[in-house]
Amino acid sequence: MTDVMTRADALPTARGPVSAAVLEVLAGTREPSDLPSGPGLDPYGEDLQLALYVLYELHYHGFAGVDEELEWEPELLRLRRSLETTFLTALQAEVPAGDDVDAEVGALLVEQVGGDGPSYRLAADGELWQLREYVIHRSIYHLKEADPQAWVIPRIDGQAKASLVTVEHDEFGAGRGERVHAKVFADMMAELDLDPRYHGYLEAAPAEALAPVNLMSLCGLHRRWRGASVGQFALIEVTSSPGSARLVKAMQRLGLGEGAQAFYAEHVEADAVHEQLVRRGLLADLVAREPSLAADVVFGMRALTLLEDRLGDHLVRSWDAGSSSLRG
Numbered sequence: 001m002t003d004v005m006t007r008a009d010a011l012p013t014a015r016g017p018v019s020a021a022v023l024e025v026l027a028g029t030r031e032p033s034d035l036p037s038g039p040g041l042d043p044y045g046e047d048l049q050l051a052l053y054v055l056y057e058l059h060y061h062g063f064a065g066v067d068e069e070l071e072w073e074p075e076l077l078r079l080r081r082s083l084e085t086t087f088l089t090a091l092q093a094e095v096p097a098g099d100d101v102d103a104e105v106g107a108l109l110v111e112q113v114g115g116d117g118p119s120y121r122l123a124a125d126g127e128l129w130q131l132r133e134y135v136i137h138r139s140i141y142h143l144k145e146a147d148p149q150a151w152v153i154p155r156i157d158g159q160a161k162a163s164l165v166t167v168e169h170d171e172f173g174a175g176r177g178e179r180v181h182a183k184v185f186a187d188m189m190a191e192l193d194l195d196p197r198y199h200g201y202l203e204a205a206p207a208e209a210l211a212p213v214n215l216m217s218l219c220g221l222h223r224r225w226r227g228a229s230v231g232q233f234a235l236i237e238v239t240s241s242p243g244s245a246r247l248v249k250a251m252q253r254l255g256l257g258e259g260a261q262a263f264y265a266e267h268v269e270a271d272a273v274h275e276q277l278v279r280r281g282l283l284a285d286l287v288a289r290e291p292s293l294a295a296d297v298v299f300g301m302r303a304l305t306l307l308e309d310r311l312g313d314h315l316v317r318s319w320d321a322g323s324s325s326l327r328g
Contacts (some may be wrong), residue, residue: 009064011024011052015046018083019020025076026066032075038081043090044310047084049207049214056217060144061198075202084218090214095302099295101231101287105279108238108301117312119243121319122250130315131250132192133325136201137209137311142185142263143198143215146171148216149233156286163281164230167237167274184263191260204326208311212304213226218302227286231247231300236285244268283301 011027014020018041035057041048057063058071070076098104118126118134126134146168153165173179186196195201219229243269251261258265287294318325 003243009199011066012050015050015207016041016045018079019047019051019054022076022079025073026054026063026070027069032070032073033113035075035079037079039082041083041086044207045213046207049210050062051212052080052087052218053202054084055083055209056214056221059217060147061222087211087214087218091303091306092299095299097295097307098298098302100296101283101294104298104301105234105238105283108235109275111242116316117159117309118315119246119250121316123246123253124290126250126254130319131247131254132194134247134315135192135194136204136326137315139189139194139201140205140209141213141295143182144213144225145181145185147182148213148220149229151220152226152229152233152245155223156230156289158289159283159285160230160289163277163285163291164233167233167282170274181266183265184266188260190261191257201326204328206314206327208307208314212307212311215304215307225296225300227290227296228303230282230286230293230301231283231297232304234278234297234303235301237278237317240267241275255294 001034011023014023018036021030021035025032025035029083054063055076056068058076062068062071089270107318118130122131122134153161153168156164169175171181173181173183177183186198189196189200207311216229216232219232244264247263247264283297287297315325
């Protein structure tokens with residue numbers, strides 16, 4: 001068993017001038033007042049996505065040797081706001097508008113036949129190295145699973161809050177530290193001979209793997225985007241059960257034991273139950289209380305789907321070319 005709080009604390013390597021400047025400030029070799037403004041960056045590129053991820057991490061566990069007071073450094077927050085605006089503007093330009101939450105969830109419940117995403121590939125004929133790469137990409141979120149959505153709790157009320165907290169209670173182990181989902185994921189990584197430490201693979205994770213987590217952090221940290229954060233939470237809970245079943249099938253086909261299968265096996269059952277709580281408790285009550293949030297809920301679902309599809313496409317393209325999907 002491994003301790004998910006064991007961390008690979010070293011700051012990552014910069015991927016461009018903006019992430020370099022941010023990392024220099026965190027390392028104490030650059031003054032915050034000397035930060036660049038950030039416009040003109042590729043919204044989905046390595047430089048912007050790493051810079052955003054590192055800035056958001058100051059609100060999670062942070063990095064060893066980095067002054068904790070930098071979490072609220074005005075110049076870092078100013079730059080983060082600029083990067084967020086670039087990222088959000090690009091997403092809003094690509095994501096179709098909509099406000100029918102019931103229809104959106106209904107569409108998500110229709111299982112895709114003959115899909116070509118990573119979980120379909122892995123279930124059908126994926127190799128062990130591809131499964132391990134998939135788990136590495138997912139570790140960027142799952143080692144902080146459900147943390148970004150915890151910020152939403154004080155921002156909603158009534159049955160919506162009760163339903164969200166009920167699901168989060170399960171995500172955080174239902175009172176048992178060894179059953180916290182991030183911990184179970186770390187244990188699975190150890191079973192697969194991967195580095196289970198928090199940020200063990202931050203250096204290897206491309207922008208496509210950072211972007212979905214950055215969107216969750218962005219919406220969790222901004223009360224303005226609470227509806228989108230709830231939408232993302234709902235998307236994950238409603239859609240993860242079939243994908244988890246495919247990953248269990250992949251592991252069984254590859255001859256991996258129950259220790260490796262435990263994380264995804266648990267999500268096959270748990271998220272089937274969570275789906276009902278999310279649909280009938282969280283979403284229905286939230287939209288009834290605040291109808292104006294319906295469009296944000298749909299945006300959250302669609303924007304996260306867009307970014308997850310980009311990550312999936314990156315994996316499949318790399319595997320089809322016979323190459324690794326990881327950086328370096």
